[in-house]
Amino acid sequence: MNPLPRRVSIVEVGPRDGLQNEKAVIATADKIAFVDRLSAAGHAAIEVSAFVSPTRVPQMADASDVFAGISRRPGVRYTALVPNQAGLDRAMAAGVSEIAIFAAASETFSRRNINQSIDQSLATYATVCTAAAAGGIRVRAYLSTCFGCPFEGPVAPERVAAVAGRLLALGAFEVAVSDTIGVAHPGQVPVVLDAVAREVPLNQLALHFHDTRGTALANVLAGLDYGVTTFDSSAGGLGGCPFAPGAAGNLATEDLVYMLDGLGIQTGISLAGLVESSRFIESRLDHPLPSRYLQAARGGGAPGLLSLAGTGY
Ligand code: MG
DSSP states (O other): OOOOOSBOEEEEOIIIIIHHTOSSOOOHHHHHHHHHHHHHTTOSEEEEEEOOOTTTOGGGTTHHHHHHHSOOOTTOEEEEEOOSHHHHHHHHHTTOOEEEEEEESSHHHHHHHHSSOHHHHHHHHHHHHHHHHHTTOEEEEEEEOSSOBTTTBOOOHHHHHHHHHHHHHHTOSEEEEEOTTSOOOTTTHHHHHHHHTTTSOGGGEEEEOBOTTSOHHHHHHHHHHHTOOEEEEBGGGTTOOTTSTTSOOBOBHHHHHHHHHHTTOBOSOOHHHHHHHHHHHHTTSSSOOOOHHHHHHHTTOOSSGGGGTTTTO
């Protein structure tokens, strides 16, 4: 392997990508408390909510109230997902300084997910990005189905790279190359990155993995080896997988931080604080969260590697 980075940035997507895909209705005050717990745990980038259609996504209908209620810590980025100009207008009114837009590498996924072709969606985002830049707002971009599509199957890395390059050209400061259905494996990661890195510099690339088939951490390791230093994850593994009911979705932040801690890579995030945050939001859900680390911590053992001492290993 190549030398590992000394520090990695984690983008916490639990309050948005996670809660948006949970069935339970979470009170606005609990969402605010969850975000504040995550920032207290050391998160420096938190995707807080989405300014999307309240009828289509009722879980995010209180985005303005959540942004009004959180305690903004200096140096922490609080991001909102925005699909169009109307969303941007609401985000700006709520004092949001960083938005996220979302496009797909698969044409069929784009049409099924947002009812627009890739070209149509990028035309919408061009307007949004211009307005955001004029308002001094930073834009992050998600690119979904980079490792496979639920409708088309395999997605050509060149196709991923082309759309990633167009998102960067629109003004995004970072493109999160995302494994929407959790099919990526460590052999595939460098193949996709070889193509994407020709269009997007490595320091403007993030990886967003799902653990649906148990490969998320192995994929992170492959990404680290390649030189990527920004990874998305969700506290406790919040969110599930909309394409495989009952299966895991977002990589759990605890599992990621535990591995990075073990590798001596700094994240600035306290595992204990993170576990406390996840337990808090878990108490508002109708099911246990899937994070392996959280499950192990629930067993009452010491939280780290040293807990092996004296247990018979
Ligand atoms: Mg996700």
